[in-house]
Structures are given as structure tokens and as C-alpha cells.
Amino acid sequence: MNMHKTTCVTMTASIERVEMTAPFRITGYTFTHNEMLVVRLECEGKVGVGEALGVYYHQDTPATMLKQVEALRPIIEGGVSRQQLLTLLPPGGARNAVDSALWDLQAKLQGKPVWELAGLQPPKPLLTTLTVSAEDPEVMATRARAYTEARAIKLKLTDDDRNAERVRAVRAACPDAWIMVDANQGFTPDTFRALLPALVESRVAVVEQPFPVGQEAWLDGLDSPIPLAADESVQDHRDLPKLVGRVKIINIKLDKCGGLTEGLILADKARELGFELMVGNMGGTSWSMGPAFVVGALCNVVDLDGPLFLKSDRSPAVSYQDGRISCPDAVWGGPAGVGP
Template sequence: MTGPSSVVLETHIEKLPLKQPFHITGYTFTECDALVVTLRDGELTGRGEGLGVYYRHDTPTAMIRQVEALRGLIEGGVTREQVLSLLPAGGARNALDCALWDLEAKRRNASVWQLAGIAEPRPLLTTYTLSADAPAEVETAARELKGAKAIKLKLTNDPLNAERVKAARRACPDAWLMVDANQGFTRDTLRDVVPTFIDAGVAVIEQPFPIGQEALFDGFDCPIPFAADESVQDRSDLARLVGRVQIINIKLDKCGGLTAGLALAREAGKLGFQLMVGNMGGTSWSMGPAFVLGSLCSVVDLDGPMFIRADRNPAISYQEGRVWCPDEVWGGPRNVAA
């Protein structure tokens, strides 16, 4: 797409308070900040949202500076392909890239999934995520999940992980279950808890070891597939994960947008990895582009809006454990300005 000079760029940062604190290894979140990029072309509007990557200090304040530095190029009609070289992987490129996709869909009167050459979307089974709380709180929260058929349980670097997994399984005996350590394990602590994972029917172990310590996977005897999240930011990280993990978690804030995410998915697939789509939180404007990518993935984790106090209107929907993004939420052909 080449945009005409009539494009007007708007940027702002929105605070998104969470319903309650959310705990993972090394962090407790009470809110998240999102960069919103809006591109206006007459009555047509394209939007993108980026939260950045907290553990890389990719903050919305830095992100908005990155986008504003390109204002002249953007309003002159920058293309998505040009943006790949103008901005590094991260939240700023994600927000801008997704706004360009959304605007292109309006201009061409087609859905983003059609522009991307992906099959018509369907509701996707998504995980519902549980915070790394005390086991009793995990069990209570799991019992309160409405319609969840798949659960992602956060774990952390403390002695309570086995009890957390048992609690989640007691509460949801029939749910598909994965665990996410967010880099919190050593080989010894993981080895100690793997028998509990097996007994509980855990299907995937996500990012057990810290970034840069991927060699810890070598020779680790575990029948449960491993997924890489923090260890894979973009395509340059794939080669060192071959033979070490089975699943790649693609997040648009990490790789820098839907354009890069689709390219990462293609390359990871060629290398034999299964695909997962995740999120850094956010509203339905973050989930919409990831939902498009989700059609290519065997694991989907797109529950971010469930944790914030208020979502967009219209918003994506969660029913019977599945997520659905209508065209009017993001990426559709409708010619609506706001």
C-alpha cells in the first residue's frame, strides 16, 4: 500500500487499569499503558495498538517518540514494507504496522485476513490465563472461569508451583492445561516439578529457562513439549531454538507487527515448529491483528481484554472458551470514521 499525502497521523498513550493485580515471575502488574496509532485518510480510519515489551524496556513513552519521529514519512504515504526497515521490532512498529493494515482494509474494501491471504477466520479456542497466586487463590480463580476449555497457568520461581498446578487441575478437571514460567526455572527446579505436570496432564511448558540460557534445554528429558516466548523475539532467534523447543509463541509486540508476525510464522513453520499466538495484554485493538495470525496457530492465547476494566466498543467476544473478532472491531472493510 502507498498512502496519499492526505493521511493524518494521530498518536496517544492510554492507561489500561487491570481488574486486579496480576503476578508472574519477577513482576506484578496493576495496569498497562498502550500506544494507540490512528491514521486518517478522509473518512477512512486505521488503528493500531502497541504495549511494547516490558522486559526490554520498550515503554509506550519511548514508542510514541519512535512513531512521531517518522511523522513526515508516515503522512507522506509510508508502506508496511518500508516500516520494517524504519523501526526496530517492538511495540512502536506493531502499532504503526497494524494501523496501516487496518487503513488498507478500509481503502480496498476488504478484510485484513483477505489481504493477508489467510482462510476466512473462525472462532478460535483460546487459553484463559491464571495469575501465579497462592494455590488456594488459583483454585478459586479457576473455578470462577466461565466457559474456559483451555487454561494457561502462570508459575514463578518459588516452591508453590506443584501445588498451583494441582489446584488448577482440581478446579478444571477437563480443561486443556499449559504452564508458563516466564523464565523462572532452573534445570533442577523444573526437573522436580515435571512429575506433577505429567500427573496433571499439562500439555505445554512455556519458557521455563531465562533468555540466553537456551542450552539448558539440551538433554533435558521431558515428554511435555516446550514453547519459547521470551527466547524468540523475531526470526533471527529461530535457528538456535531448533531441536530445543517445539512451539514458538509469536507476539506482535515482540516481533513488531502483523507483517513481521506473518513472516515469522512462515519461517517457523518451515523449520518444523508448531505455532502459538500470544499477547502482551491490551484491548481488542491489540487482539484483532493477533486473531488474524491465530488462524495459523495450534495454540491461541488471546485473553488480554479479560484482565482490563474496560475494553473497546465494539469489542471481541469470548464465548464457550473461544475468541471471535468481528470485522467491525479491527481490520474489516467497513468505511467508518470515529
């Protein structure tokens, strides 16, 4: 993978906000909007763009990310490679935004799409989950049923006693859909074991992040018949060893690991250790989906539906059809044009 270094760069960094179509609820949080750091890098009349939301549970916010990026302005504008960036910024949203902009800029300067620069095959539409936030069971069933083209659905569960009702209601509403559930750290071993019969009965295919970060030992001896995925428990490749033998799937999010460069490293190392891969998102517009879509080509599970929850998106934008996401080169990471 070419760690291209670009000199004579002008950086623009700003915070943008997009309202969500409805409140989105998970364990411990309710989201009403997306706030994003957007980084633009210009060189030789070409512009590369990167977008990041950060990691809310690490207090990695667009405001703190903007300060991180501005502190590195002289280095970034003086010329920085993606490999150097891995040492200059920690995993998180700031590095993701700059890394994404560097990839996009390189694609435009070299006339090659990002997937080719990364040594991957031409992209194809990816089957993606469509997410239903944690609500009353009948509300979740109605929202799941409204995904008329969905082939895969992800249910957000929470730390109360209605999760079995939620799963059964959605399965009844969508009898043929592939379903996974995401606890966002909301279970204990006891509540998980109590819920497990309903999950099995409802043909749930994956359980994501059942337990809190720091309680990975709770996974030992759990003997779940449903594969488990780690999300919050793995930020970058350094977290992989503690999950060997405990989960089957690693959820790669570029806002967590700090960009596509680390995302590809994480994917390689996870596969070497025998994990299956999932790509997810913290939300965001099509500019966030673009680099994640590149990773998605390597993954068994894809969860890239963030723009569907926003009142507005970029133009051009990713598209959703027949339960799949497509990201043309013109959206992000393509060689044509002078950038947004």
C-alpha cells in the same frame, strides 16, 4: 502479501491507560494496569487504528514507543509501506502500532478485510486459553474454577517452591480442562526437573519459556515428555535458528516481533523449520487482539484473553463464548466505516 503504500496520511499518536480488574502476577512482575500506544492513520476520510503495549522486559514502553513514532512522522505521513516500515523501526511495540494501523487503513480504503488482504481464509472463533496469574494455590484454583466456560487454561508459575501445589490445585478444580503453564523464565534445570512429575501427573500439555533468555543451552538434553514453547527467547524470525531442536512451539506476539507483517513472516519461517505455532499477547484491548486474531488462524495454541483482565474495552469488542474468542471485522481490520 500486498505491501500497500498509502499517501496523504494524517497521523495521531497518543498514550492511553486502562486499569486492570485485579493485580496480575508473573515471575518478577506485578501489573495493575495496561498502558498503550495508540496510532491512528487517516486518509480519504478513513481511519486505521493500531494499539501496542510494547515489551516490558526490553524497556520498550509506550513513552519510548511514542518518541519512535513521532520521529518518523514526516515519513509516515508522506506515505510508507509495511515493507518499508520493517526497515525503519526495530521489532517492538512502536512498529506494531503503526503496522497495525496501516493494515486497518488499507482494509478500509480497499474495501477488503485484513484476513483477505493477507491471503487467509475467513476467520472462525478460536479456542483460547484463559490465564490465571501466579498466586497462592487455593487462590489460583478458585480463579480457574470461575472460568466456567474455559476449555483451555494457562497457569502463570513463578520462581518459588509452590508450583507443584499450584498445578495440582488447578487440575483438581478443573479436571477436564486443557492446561499449559508459563514460567516466564523462572525455572532452572534443577527446579524444572523437580517440578516435572507434578506437571505430568496433572496432564499439563505445554510448558512455556521455562528458562531465562540467554540460557537456551539449558534446553539441550532436557528430555521433557511435555512439549516446550519459546516466548521471550524469540522476538522475530532471526531468533528461530537457535531454537531448532530445543523447543516445539514458537509463541508469536505482535508487540515482540513488531506487527502483523513480521508476524506472518515469522509464522511462515517457523513452520518451514518444523515448529508449531502459538499466538499470545502482552495484554491490551480488543484493538490489540484484532491483528493477533488474524495470526491465530495459523496457530496450534491461542492465548488471546487480554481484554478479560481490563475494567473497560473498546466498542465494538472481541467476544468470548464457550472458551473461544471471536473478532468480527467491525472490531478491527474490517472494510466498513470511517474508523474509530
